[in-house]
Amino acid sequence: xxxxxxxPSAMSASVGDRVTITCRASQDIKxxxxxxxxxxxxxxxxxxxxxxxxxxxxxxxFSGSGSGxxxxxxxxxxxPEDFATYYCLQHSSYPWTFGQGTKVEI
Amino acid sequence: EVQLAESGGGLVLPGRSLRLSCTASGFTFDDYxxxxxxxxxGRGLEWVGFIRSxxxxxxxxxxxxxxxxxxxxxxxxxxxxxxxxxxxxTEDTAMYYCTRAGTAxxxxxxxxxxxxxxxxxxx
Numbered sequence: 595x596x597x598x599x600x601x602p603s604a605m606s607a608s609v610g611d612r613v614t615i616t617c618r619a620s621q622d623i624k625x626x627x628x629x630x631x632x633x634x635x636x637x638x639x640x641x642x643x644x645x646x647x648x649x650x651x652x653x654x655x656f657s658g659s660g661s662g663x664x665x666x667x668x669x670x671x672x673x674p675e676d677f678a679t680y681y682c683l684q685h686s687s688y689p690w691t692f693g694q695g696t697k698v699e700i
Numbered sequence: 701e702v703q704l705a706e707s708g709g710g711l712v713l714p715g716r717s718l719r720l721s722c723t724a725s726g727f728t729f730d731d732y733x734x735x736x737x738x739x740x741x742g743r744g745l746e747w748v749g750f751i752r753s754x755x756x757x758x759x760x761x762x763x764x765x766x767x768x769x770x771x772x773x774x775x776x777x778x779x780x781x782x783x784x785x786x787x788x789x790t791e792d793t794a795m796y797y798c799t800r801a802g803t804a805x806x807x808x809x810x811x812x813x814x815x816x817x818x819x820x821x822x823x
Binding site: 595628630632637638639640643644647649679681683685688689690691692693694695 | 735737744745746747750761762763764797805806807809810811813814815816
């Protein structure tokens with residue numbers, strides 16, 4: 595199975611900060627990677643697909659990059675509504691696997 | 701509007717079975733693979749499995765933790781995906797979500813989720 599390791603697991607940040615979350619795959623997954631945001635008690639929301647394609651309606655402060663084994667999700671200027679947990683998901687090979695999550699706190 | 705709605709969750713005894721349903725609306729269900737994802741209380745997201753569309757033979761793939769116990773099926777005429785869960789254990793206690801798993805170019809891959817249905821396995 596492909597392991598997806600996110601770092602950090604949790605972080606504290608302030609409004610206006612630039613935030614970068616990393617997801618590392620245990621083997622090459624090309625660009626078969628998506629990013630999700632989940633707020634407490636809410637349904638996950640897709641932010642990015644195919645490593646760098648922005649979901650329609652998602653603010654442009656969110657961006658994704660990477661290919662192969664290393665990927666990043668960047669929030670260029672953190673907003674109050676961005677405090678949440680973020681997950682990556684690889685769908686290069688079965689079983690598809692999520693990262694363990696990164697909690698972004700104030 | 702594209703929507704997914706899960707149902708069928710509840711409290712079940714260990715070792716028993718439960719079937720979840722995911723009813724789709726607002727899109728051509730037949731054209732899409734469908735996937736199930738779960739989240740245990742206080743834990744992260746876990747992919748459960750998925751079923752391809754008819755064009756791809758309605759074949760399935762599963763996570764190792766559920767393989768042999770869970771079965772995903774679909775009723776394209778009624779736009780419903782099912783998750784049959786057998787031999788349930790307390791480890792299966794979770795919120796279960798269904799999601800659309802579109803193929804390349806992946807603009808419709810995991811883009812829509814249902815609100816989820818809660819499964820509690822307890823004696």
